Structure formats: C-alpha cells, structure tokens
Amino acid sequence: MSLGEQWRSARPKVAGLHLDSAACSRQSFAVLDATARHARHEAEVGGYVAAEAAAPVLDAGRAAVAALTGLPADHVVFTTGANHALDLLLSSWPGERTVACLPGEYGPNLAIMAANGFDVRALPVDGHGRLDVDTAARQLGVGPPAVVHLTALASHRGLKQPLAALADVCRDLGAALVVDAAQALGHLDCAVRPAAIYSSSRKWLAGPRGVGVLALHPDLASRLRPRLPPPEWNLSLTVIERLQHGEANVAGRVGFSVAVGEHLAAGAEQMRARLAEIGRWTREALNDVPGWRVVEPLDEPTAITTLTPTGGADPQKVRAWLIDERGVVTTCAEVQRAPFELTAPVLRASPHIDVTRDELAQFAEALADATAEAG
Structure with a gap:
C-alpha cells in the first residue's frame, strides 16, 4: 500500500x-480516538487527574515537535494556535521592538506585531515574492532588527522560502530568527534551530483545531518576560511554565501529539x-x-x-x-x-x-x- x-x-x-x-x-481515526478517550477520561476521573495521566503522551508530542524543529523538547509550549503562539512570544519580548518580515506577511501576524508595539520593516524579495537572501544579509548586517520573522510558507502563495539560508545569515549576525511554520511544519524541513518557531496543529500535520505550538531556543527563553503571572509576584515558575500558564484543551493537545507522532512514523x-x-x-x-x-x-x-x-x-x-x-x-x-x-x-x-x-x-x-x- x-x-x-x-x-x-x-x-x-x-x-x-x-x-x-x-x-x-x-x-485520523487514531487522533480522533485519542482525543475522545481523553475527554471521556476527564469525565471519569476529573480533568486534572486525567491531565496528569496524559503527561507521557504530551511529552511525546513535545519530543516529536523538537525533532521537526531542532529545538529542545522541554522548550516546547502548547498553545491554542499559531496566532496565540506569536502573541505569547511578542508580548514577552524584552527590549527593542522592531521586526523585519516579508512584504507578503500574513495579515493576522501583522496585526499581532502592531498590537504588541513592533515597528515593521520589509525584507527584500524577488519578483515572485521569495526572499532575496544575499540582499537581506547585507540589509540586516547594517541595521539588524530585534526580530527577523519569516513565514516559511505563506497561506496565500505556495512558495517555499529559503528558511535554512536565512537561518545561517541570522546565526552569523547574532539576530533572532522567529519562524511562522503554520503551513510549513510537516510540509517543509523546519529543523533549522531558530530562536523561536511556532505552528498550528490542524494543517499539514492533521491534528485537531484549537491547538498550536511554540518552540524556543533556550537562549531566547531565558530573556523573555511573560506578562502572566505578573513578574512582580516573584513566583517560582520558569519562563516555559509561565508561557503555558492557564486553562487548556488537554484532549486537543493529546490528539495533536498523536498526529505529529503519526507524521514522524510515516517518515x-x-x-x-x-x-x-x-x-x-x-x-x-x-x-x-x-x-x-x-x-x-x-x-x-x-x-x-x-x-x-x-x-x-x-x-x-x-x-x-x-x-x-x-x-x-x-x-x-x-x-x-x-x-x-x-x-x-x-x-x-x-x-x-x-x-x-x-x-x-x-x-x-x-x-x-x-x-x-x-x-
């Protein structure tokens, strides 16, 4: 077959x-069944007990995301979707708020950048809308922004952006590369170990709706300042724990973990x-x-x-x-x-x-x- x-x-x-x-x-049937079984387990033993029992499955999901991104599994945060992941990241950003991205950047991403006070500048592209890496390298070398943001594969145009080449440029310049992989994860090779990468569950990985993921390089994670809980409370929570603080659709996360596992199993x-x-x-x-x-x-x-x-x-x-x-x-x-x-x-x-x-x-x-x- x-x-x-x-x-x-x-x-x-x-x-x-x-x-x-x-x-x-x-x-898949397996994803649907895993999601439904967890929901049933919540009804049988209570949501928080069921969530504790699901920890190994969620850890496996984080490990699978780590394999696809090149970032450590213990720095993978589940979110409600790609938009939520980007907002979590940018709202926690320390210091200067400038971002360079493609002229064809996804509209909701631009809205989140604006809402978090980021000044947006355009990266150079060719006539098709594909990043011009050499020109971008020169431009970024002269005045690097706080964030270099690349949507590796857009939703309105199926052009593969040169993610690996830009990752090399950003690494050489010491610039923070943030990757929107909502269309790219499970579709293109995203294992470039950027500063951060985020995605949704429901697209090419075929997981449930209402689930997303944010993976962070430890160097960036150590500098982030999440809004919640308020830092002045001095709670003994790590940045990763603070980013995933709050209510969650654990059943959806279980389903996503199964879906990304199926993807890796298929190759x-x-x-x-x-x-x-x-x-x-x-x-x-x-x-x-x-x-x-x-x-x-x-x-x-x-x-x-x-x-x-x-x-x-x-x-x-x-x-x-x-x-x-x-x-x-x-x-x-x-x-x-x-x-x-x-x-x-x-x-x-x-x-x-x-x-x-x-x-x-x-x-x-x-x-x-x-x-x-x-x-």
Missing part, C-alpha cells in the same frame, strides 16, 4: 473532495517528497483551465497551488459553487490575508498526500464548470 493509500485508509471516508489541507486537514522526509509531488500534479492538472492562471512554478516543492482569475471570475463565488454543486472544498484567500502583497482574492487548492490524479482531473473539470456558472 502506498503512502497516500495508507494516509487515506487511516481516516474516515471523505464526503466529496477535500483540497483544503492548508486550512484544516482531516484527522518526515517521505511526507515532504510526496507533498512536493502532489503540488506538481495539481499544477499540471490546473495549468490549462480557462479563466485561471497558476501562480507557483510547476516544480515548486509545496502542495499549495494558487489560482488567479484572468477573466473576471470571483474566487469566493467559485469556491461556494464547488462546495454546493460538486462537494469540492478549496479556499478563497482574501486580500487581508496578505494586505501588502495581494491585490485581489485568489483561489487556493491544497490537497494532502492521498489525492489521486483522477481526483485532480475531476477538480479541473469542476473548476471549469464553476467558472462558467458562478464566475
């Missing part, structure tokens, strides 16, 4: 055609290679659909394919028609997703490793029909 067939057989039968893993992937490198292959298949299938232009290069090693309308089609209406008439789930990426790069909405397809060429051909046919009917 192929890797894709194994992935599909491990999940409930999909109702239609799911091409939206960059938004929310499909959980992270094999998963990356398969996703790259799926991306090529998708672009080949969609390249000649009338009224649309595929944004990414054919061989871009990601499974996110973005479509720009060329004949006036409305991506939001097309998305709705595909769901209502054919059961095909995609995403309409609005301008606010990347407010300083996108000029109009785009349609995004993001199948996981179980998609077949026949299904992609069905999607191409459905997209042509949707464009004629709803565009």
